[in-house]
Amino acid sequence: MSRLNRFTRKTSKFSFEELKDDDVDFCLNLIKKVIVGPVLLKGLNIFTLVGKSKGKIVGLITGLVPQSPQVSIIPRIFFLHPVDGQFARKGLTVMLLNEFIKEVKIRLPNAGFIDVIVNPRNITYVALYSLNGFVINGFVQGPSGSPNQVFLRARLKE
DSSP states (O other): OOGGGOOEEEOSSOEEEEOOGGGHHHHHHHHHTTOOSOOOOSSTTEEEEEEEETTEEEEEEEEEOOSSTTOOOOOEEEEEEESSHHHHHTTHHHHHHHHHHHHHHHHOTTOOEEEEEEOTTOHHHHHHHHHTTEEEEEEEOOOTTSOOEEEEEEEOOO
């Protein structure tokens, strides 16, 4: 099995796997409903993990994960999204986050941190990350017409 499609994990409610080429368009259509602007789901140093229930994609998380441990870029989460609130209430969002972080640790065993940037108006996600080991690392006030940003960081090494 290739390195890019070797990842699959299951829980009693969900299975998790790396995004397959056949599912990219479906995921892009999901994202277009909630985000403005470009989002990379596949490509050099991009890792996207999907959560499935009964074989159907019900959530995803994507981010920057350098392909080589020698790269000094800090891994970063770009986007985390459950398709429906019912799946979030069953713990999907936290499970996606945890599975993503597990894979980052496998791929980059020497990485010390993982970052995420969140709009401070999205208190659900600020709280989600804060309750799961991320601490506020900075804040940027966006220029006129642009959103403000909260920078959060989690330690990967114990």
